[in-house]
Amino acid sequence: MLSLFFLPSTRETAGRRVPSWVLWVVIILGLAVYGTFGRQLFLLSTFGTVFLYVVLTQAWNILGGYGGYLNFGMVTFFGVGAYASAILFQYFQLSPFLTAPLAGMTAAVLGLLIGIPTLRIRGAYFALVTMIITFAVQILVLDVPFTQGALGIYLQPLQLTPLGVERLFYFLFLGCAVLVTVLVYAIEHSNFGWALIAIREDEDAAEIVGVRTVEVKWVANVLGAFIAGVVGGLYAQRIMYIEPTGTFAFDISLNVVLMAVIGGAGTWQGPLIGAPLVLLVADTLRVTVTSEVNRAIFSVIVILIALFIPGGIMGLWTRWRRRRAEKLTAAAQIAAPGEETTD
């Protein structure tokens, strides 16, 4: 069924594409070079966090951005992934690097279980239910015996220098971010992506024209959950100690939505812009004001963007480009009659 969704669509001509591809490759190479030679612990670790959030935001983007189903509980999958890895380490001494895919699978199964009842309901109800589920899962983790409740789980530190650890996770999360971005790009240009967009624009109409809306939403949710779970597993190894309150913090869910909305939900570039921007501004503000003031400022920004700049920064960008293109065609049309312009 899935293969049908991934039929490539040929929409734009290849000629215009080349420069932007080059730009992305240069950026990735630049980041790789910095990761290899950079020596500042703080910067490496900040970049690692940025990449981590890029992955999470992209994972959110699949259902939330393209499908229009806002998941305000992305941290559920992330946290479950982290706990799956940590528990596998605790009882079987398996390294999270090996069990990260398993963590992803656990999160994906949970995503399916949550998705079956909740993805039949629409819009705001879905958002609220996903938020409530986070609290429920957090409490479950606090209370079941094998997670050690509020005590949390310690993982084994890696046999590396602090710089080596940061560098390792820098590259791990960078790799994940690139992979997931490529995946989201592929989704955007596939029938699966179009199906999701159709659901976002008008779910009833989509169903009438033959989109299997419920199944598409399930797949999108499971995919997002899997990615978040994998990252969660790696995150557990990175911070080496997890406990329910921090791992299932509602702030992480909010951050993800914030980054997607600011960058531009429903575009593959959105999270790439949103995640660094939000973290950069947050880090700058952290030096000058307290984190509450910081979040208050961000919430005002989010309200303003949601109300006045639909589509976030990417929305602005595409509108600007369209306007420029219109202006160019208009100018060409004025110039065209009479003269033999070669353009």
Added chain:
Amino acid sequence: MLDHFAAIMVDGVLIGLIYAITGLGLSLVLGVMGIVNVAHSAFIMLGSFFAFELFERLGVDPIVSFFLALPFFFILGMLVYRVLLTRIERVAQAQGLVAMFGLMVLIENLGTIAWTTDTRVITAAYTNSSLILGSVFLAEVKLIAGALALLLTALIWAFLRFTLVGRAIRALGQDRDAAMSVGIDVRKLSAIMFGLGIACAGGAGVALAMIFPFSPNTQVQWLAWAFLVVILGGLGNVANTLWAGLVVGLVQTLCTAFLPFDYVYLVLYVLLAAVLVVRREGLSLAARRAI
């Protein structure tokens, strides 16, 4: 044992009454305006701190605060409507939702800046006293809060049933286009509606503050409760919301009596999932017509 059980039931009913007004504002705004007021619980938190400030600074009794809160939050709601909601109504649903979440986070953090994350309680003269009926102990403060909640529910019910404005609001909830075509000023009524919803939130905040400890960053849990009440009771129907509130209150007290405290939330989620699966379309027209 029987006395114990009776006390639990009475407790459940009293708390349920407060949950009913918690959900009522959300349900009315959703049913009539079609907007999920995610910031509802943030206004509940403001209501709690409204009572707290009045009590700490001026020594105003929470019962008085409750009646002061209603007009105060009504006006606050109208203001928020004018500034924010009129714009939210114009954008796509997903963006409106994001904006409402933004409002919730904004209020929560402003609350944290103003009052820190410390957990507060209001200790009025009657907070720790209880009535003894036969051999059943009843906390006086819960009786008072429950009575206030019931009064507010009755007021809203009467307002919607008997006044012209209330009827117009119901008409708006039943059929927006038809209501507009008979000359109802949608903008004005929506403002009043949202004001009422926020007034309910404020009143609920005061009532909750009388019983439970509160802090700015735990407000989200009330959103979960309010949402559960709305899903159970359907949209915009005062009587059904009241019943749903009572059910949630009873479930909560029974759970706390027989299970570890934390499991209340789990039961809540299972209940929520069950209701959603059983009545998938329960939030659509069928329930809406009952307004």
